[in-house]
Amino acid sequence: MSLDAHAVSSGLGFKKDILMFLHMLWKEIVFGGHLFALGSVSVVMACSFIFMIPVSWDIIFVTYLLFYAIYLYDYIQGASSDKLTNGSRADYFLCKDKSKCTVIVTSLVLFALMVFFTSITITVIGMTILALGLLYGSHFKKLTKKIPAFKNFFVSIVWAFMAIFAFIYYSVPITYGAVMLALFVFIRMMNIQILFDVRDMEGDREDGLLTVPAIMGDKKYPFILRFINLVSVILMLGCVVLGLLPVFTLAVIPVFYYAVTYINKVVKSRKETSSYIFAAFEPIMWSVFILAGKYVTILSVF
DSSP states (O other): OHHHHHHHHHHHHHHHHHHHHHHHHHHHHHHSSHHHHHHHHHHHHHHHHHHTOOOOHHHHHHHHHHHHHHHHHHHHHTTTTHHHHOHHHHHHHHHHTOOHHHHHHHHHHHHHHHHHHSOHHHHHHHHHHHHHHHHIIIIIGGGGGTSTTHHHHHHHHHHHHHHHHHHHHTTOOOOHHHHHHHHHHHHHHHHHHHHHHHHTHHHHHHHTOOOHHHHHOTTTHHHHHHHHHHHHHHHHHHHHHTTSSOGGGGGGTHHHHHHHHHHHHHHHOTTOHHHHHHHHHHHHHHHHHHHHHHHHHHHHHO
């Protein structure tokens, strides 16, 4: 009996350890900057699927590390101020003692990868994006006090650039379709960034930051979010009709309904963390849906 009891106890203990590990892994992915790093890779992969650009491992690592370093540094810098609006993430960083050394090491690895596996042009572009991203909180964020929605435009432009990054990386001529894909990414990220500003509305007003929710208020910002969501749908449909993007890119349309869900949740409660996690997951879904649409199209031919 004692042996059986010990076996059961060991089994429960092992299961508990696994669940604890998965919980820690989930928190690291969600709060540690990995979600948006994976999202940036998703943009590059979507570009590859649509325009048939072969992607190698180095561009994946470069893209991932670039956005991981930027978002991790931003979260570390904002850990104290996040205590009121994003307490879970703030507690995670304060408990885990995430240091700037991680950002430095990541940046050095990124630089080494670009020097050894890419051209001088790509290295300069990559390090410029990294520098702009790292300096945003200390230098560029202040511009939002003078320029309405500067933060949203700043972040969205960087994300939009990733839609044509593969073209530049492999010296492939940039097409009109790539520009339209970049515009799509820009619009979608504007939507996501404005949504995140809803959570920080009071703090942004106190700091004098002219974010869209801070300017528009509780009654008007939902219209802006829904309008931008609709515009992105129209853009995608128009690009397909004009032949700028293949038909299978319409497989991304479920993302718009997905966005309606998390937008409505935020409108009901600005403090519900899950809504923002759903929004952060969206960029990852772009390439997943586009790849699925591509395969369905191929299979339907046969």
